Amino acid sequence: MGQPAKKWIAAYRQGDIEALGCLVEYYRRPLFGFILRMTTSVADAEDIFQEVWFRAIRHLDSYREKNFLSWLFRIARNLVIDRARHAKPRVHLADAEAAAEPTPWEARIPFRGPGPDRLAQGHDLGPRIAAALQRLPPEQREVFAMRMEGGLPFKEIARLQATSINTVLARMHYALIKLRQELKKDYEDFSGVRT
Amino acid sequence: MKCKMAVRQLLLDQPDEQTAWQQRRLERHLADCADCRAQRAEWRELTAAARAAALPPLAAATRQRIMDAGRRALAERGPSARFRRVVSTWQPALAAAAVLLLLVGGLRLATKSRSNADWDDSVDQQLEHIGQTLAALSSDGPGIRDSVPDEAEPTWDESPEPEEQII
Numbered sequence: 001m002g003q004p005a006k007k008w009i010a011a012y013r014q015g016d017i018e019a020l021g022c023l024v025e026y027y028r029r030p031l032f033g034f035i036l037r038m039t040t041s042v043a044d045a046e047d048i049f050q051e052v053w054f055r056a057i058r059h060l061d062s063y064r065e066k067n068f069l070s071w072l073f074r075i076a077r078n079l080v081i082d083r084a085r086h087a088k089p090r091v092h093l094a095d096a097e098a099a100a101e102p103t104p105w106e107a108r109i110p111f112r113g114p115g116p117d118r119l120a121q122g123h124d125l126g127p128r129i130a131a132a133l134q135r136l137p138p139e140q141r142e143v144f145a146m147r148m149e150g151g152l153p154f155k156e157i158a159r160l161q162a163t164s165i166n167t168v169l170a171r172m173h174y175a176l177i178k179l180r181q182e183l184k185k186d187y188e189d190f191s192g193v194r195t
Numbered sequence: 196m197k198c199k200m201a202v203r204q205l206l207l208d209q210p211d212e213q214t215a216w217q218q219r220r221l222e223r224h225l226a227d228c229a230d231c232r233a234q235r236a237e238w239r240e241l242t243a244a245a246r247a248a249a250l251p252p253l254a255a256a257t258r259q260r261i262m263d264a265g266r267r268a269l270a271e272r273g274p275s276a277r278f279r280r281v282v283s284t285w286q287p288a289l290a291a292a293a294v295l296l297l298l299v300g301g302l303r304l305a306t307k308s309r310s311n312a313d314w315d316d317s318v319d320q321q322l323e324h325i326g327q328t329l330a331a332l333s334s335d336g337p338g339i340r341d342s343v344p345d346e347a348e349p350t351w352d353e354s355p356e357p358e359e360q361i362i
Contacts, residue, residue, distance in 0.1 A: 012265070015272075024258065031204045033250055053261040057268045062283065126248035129241075148245045153209055158311040172206050176238055183241070 004070050013060065024053060031072050033149035035190045036140060037133055038080045060076065070156050073146060077160060125183065132182035140175040143168055196224040201231045205238065 005026055035045045042119035065071045121169045133141050146152045158165040201224045207213050227230050
């Protein structure tokens with residue numbers, strides 16, 4: 001956990017509400033990004049994001065772990081799984097058919113990587129990665145999202161998934177291979193290495 | 196190092212995920228293996244593209260609801276919550292102190308009851324001894340009581356009243 005996050009948690013515990021705002025903003029990108037990768041709509045992602053913070057606020061006094069982001073990810077993961085179980089029509093973890101067309105949240109993700117010229121040429125890889133991710137098995141997608149969005153160490157991801165680090169590495173490896181296959185043409189256009 | 200192992204090691208790109216020795220081995224392998232080098236380049240570009248994807252902004256209402264929940268939670272925290280937090284923080288120390296207190300208290304009680312029993316015994320012995328001494332004194336010698344002159348009784352050394360002389 002970063003030093004500022006530790007400071008903000010302590011400040012919020014002391015009654016400083018602004019510190020909570022700083023915490024939410026500090027962890028917005030990794031947490032919201034992870035939830036977005038694991039759900040199919042911005043509305044669902046926002047609901048889960050909000051619920052993660054409600055729960056975190058309720059249990060902040062009993063929070064003892066070293067890695068605050070990992071703790072948030074665990075709450076988010078449980079909520080995503082719960083929602084997928086109870087409201088399958090709204091959120092799905094491994095529905096290949098639904099991912100065939102860009103989903104609303106994918107459509108709303110602008111891509112900063114290639115630059116305006118490539119965007120103008122239709123070589124926007126971000127939404128395509130997001131769409132390709134939806135076709136991955138949920139375990140692989142989860143590892144990819146935790147690593148890419150949160151930058152969690154593989155050891156921590158293994159702990160969250162209750163599995164070995166070798167399994168997690170294998171999941172990441174397969175995820176990258178599949179993404180590479182899915183995005184073969186787009187990727188080549190994007191990188192400009194091979195055509 | 197084999198390619199299969201090298202490809203796995205390529206994923207461990209965060210600081211502290213590999214030892215210096217592992218890094219050196221990987222670098223040596225990459226220097227000799229064009230396929231693994233190409234793989235690394237592809238993955239780097241792919242992950243960079245994934246990381247670069249911007250997120251939709253968080254709705255202001257969502258953020259507001261989180262802040263409201265935070266305010267409510269702070270407001271609900273009264274002295275009891277603060278006490279619970281202190282107890283929760285110091286729980287192990289408090290538990291250890293309670294056990295220690297119980298041990299010390301128990302030990303002290305046990306010691307005290309034993310010393311009380313000893314005291315009772317010695318008092319009994321002393322009382323018995325005094326009783327025996329008193330009994331011995333009253334049966335053998337003049338005794339204490341006999342040696343004390345009775346105020347009411349006349350003593351021999353008192354001079355008798357002079358008799359009247361008949362002239």
